[in-house]
Amino acid sequence: MPALPPIRILSPTAILGYGFPAASFEAGLALNPDVIAVDAGSSDPGPYYLGAGVSFTDRTAVKRDLRHMLIAGRARGIPVLVGSAGGAGARPHLDWTVDIVREIAREEGLAGRLAVIPSDMDKSTLMAGLAAGDLIALPPGEAATPEDIAQSTYIVAQIGEEPLIAALQAGADVVIAGRCYDPSVFAAVPILRGYPRGLALHMGKILECAAIASLPGSGSDCMLATLDETGFVLETLNPARICTVTSVAAHTLYEKSDPYHLPGPGGALNLRATGFEQIDPARVRVTGSVFEPSDGYFVKLEAARIVGYRTVSIAGARAPDFIAKLDEIIAGVRARVFDNFPEMQAGNATLIFRIYGRDGVMGALEPERGALPHEVGIVIEAVADSQDRANTICSFARSTMLHFGYPGRVSTAGNLAFPYSPSDFKAGAVYGFSLYHLLRVTDPVAPFPFVMSNLEDPA
């Protein structure tokens, strides 16, 4: 069998919308990439964005990045792939991204085949999966319940490279996919063309964060990988950054509990035999990563649901006696709120006092809680079953704390310094993750069919 020629994959930025220097992108194009791919998403920003169906990235910034990618991709006739569209990758995020793509196509006169791949999961399918034992908990998470499914606003699966490959085989020039396993968009074209799956996925795992794996790392600069049948070479496209064995290997640790064993759709990457070699001062070659198929094909589900409505009040305190007695004062304020609003005891509202300067950042994990600062920041937060109730609880807690009398108090005009008027902020619906589980599927492609159209079609 003849050797495959090296294939080059350009990753412009860590998250679509985080930007990249135009000069880096041009330097990448000068190396004649075979694919331009980008990861647009993450569950890192928390459950709100998935649950509410909004992007954590800015539309204008996403459009700027996509414009560069689509123009270059169509001019060169190379595929452009976007995974986890709109951040969380559910239907509204996907539609939001496709709308931007069509707008750019119209403005720039671009033509070509556009494949859109939803990764939303149907609730009835999941109920059946739960009943059949195909919905599996990821420890330390707990088993899913029918309520978890029923209450979710959006449910997505992290799809593998297979649905992307199906779209490419059907002639897609541009692929916009819902929630994807991060490496999928980078690995799809190489795997379709016969490169080893383990190397392609490991390469994708590094490219998904673009120049974060370089030195100095950046989430808004480009990275290029050149893959052959025995390994891949990573290089930056900005003379201010280099790839080192440490920067690349360190990225393999990032956000993972076990760097030697990286599970994904259909199996796991085994990095026990992976080698990292500095081939010149700026480039690193990676070899030896292998993919081990699992017994059965599993995709990871993500879902979120509304858990309440939030109001916060932001204040500070500078009085040493107040700071020294803060725990007693908070307990007193809490008791007063409970006394006036007995429904809180029924669990319809939660009242939280965050004390910045003491344990606001680490909460229960803070080992130095006892060291008293000269000043504290205080966030009073109420989460309740309605916005009105949250407003009431927060407002009452804030006014009570402002004028709360405590033994030895000398500053009797007020305990809190408010930077803002109004002092309270309605934060709207609060979401929580409702699913983060594995689902067994019999076919990695069938649940996630693409919809093909032309870039130039009206929306």
Added chain:
Amino acid sequence: MTRLVDVASVIRSKNAGPYELTLDVIFKDRAWYDRALREDLINPALIARLYGVPLHDVLGIVAFEPANAIKATIKRPMVSGAIGETDVYGAQQHAPLLTLRFGNDPE
């Protein structure tokens, strides 16, 4: 005596999924990485003590030689973004590691 912050190029924390918090220490060179392993510098009991969590919530300690790195993973006090969350990304939970010294030296 040698402090961890003087021989590590990276000391960081981050979510590893919504249930776990993972702590990475990347040593500046192989010698310090080897010494840390030899002395069992980063072990489950130490992580449990530094973070005030039960030993069974320390989910694993993994050494990753290609990066001269040692990683410890603990169970998050709550699922990321749940009511009461203090650090959605888990990116500012590394500070207790900054006080570590080799040889169990007193601080």
